[in-house]
Amino acid sequence: MEKERLKKIEEDKRKEEARRQQEELQEINTLKGKFGNMINELKTDNTSLEFTISGLNLLPAQIRILVQATMVNQSLRSLSMIRKGISDHDGVEIAKCLNVNQTLESVILEGNNLGSLTAGAVGQLLEKNHSIRVIDLENNDLTDGGKSSKGIVTLAEALKINKSLLHLNLSNTNLDVICGQALLEAMKENNTLIMLDLSLNTKMNLNDVREIQKILVANKKEYDEERFREFMERKHLRKEEDISKILQLKQEAKMMIKEGINKRIEAKQMQMDEDWKTQVIYFFWIFFLIINFGCVFCLVFWF
DSSP: OHHHHHHHHHHHHHHHHHHHHHHHHHHHHTOOHHHHHHHHHHHTTOOOSEEEOTTSOOOHHHHHHHHHHTSSOOSOOEEEOTTSOOOHHHHHHHHHHHTTOSSOOEEEOTTSOOOHHHHHHHHHHHHHOOSOOEEEOTTOOTTTTTTOOHHHHHHHHHHTTOOSOOEEEOTTSOOOHHHHHHHHHHHTTOSSOOEEEOTTOTTSOHHHHHHHHHHHHHHHHHHHHHHHHHHHHHHHHHHHHHHHHHHHHHHHHHHHHHHHHHHHHHHHHHHHHHHHHHHHHHHHHHHHHHHHHHHHHHHHHHO
């Protein structure tokens, strides 16, 4: 009986996957309008920095096609898919696709039908992705009605090694005590996350939340200090560059003055050479005339 049940589950999965692929193929063959333009822009790296589909009524297959198009895109920085009815299984596919993209910095999935599977997939994404700075999962039941904390535990484990995520919104995601404990243990090893929104999760232990907030405050302070150090370093570098440019300009001015003096000396030497040549020619003609005049005088005197 168990083998038959597992076989039936596997068969249902294959049928569902085949159905999804058929839907996607139909949508790809009929790309048009604003959605078609969005896909073309994603495939040609011709998008704006931010993309939102909040104002579009897209089918699940269309959302999957859009996310697949982001896999190789290098122009998009923020993708917003708020309140689009995205299922937990589609959320897993979205996370897998985003794992390929290494330029996207912000993913907004607030108000969908995501669950524990998506939370776990996001955790796997954060283990490998080094570009995403913001993830918003607000208003999604990430524990499947309190039945499974596995996805959040996986996500928390990823936070122990991820050093790029700055903002994680888990507000109103039905987190419980187990989730809170996992996140607290993760934050003890994370010194880069500076914003973790856990509001409206009434099942969490309040002390865990407070300890997490203390760590976040310390992380934010360190983050601000690091940004200030970078600012001062850039300012110092700019000052050094300005000094270098001034010294270079002074050196160039000296070279120009030296070149000008040399040119004047050369011009004067050339003028002296010309004057000398003129004087030589002048004296030569005088000497020639004197010789000729003396010869004429001698001939006259002789005869």
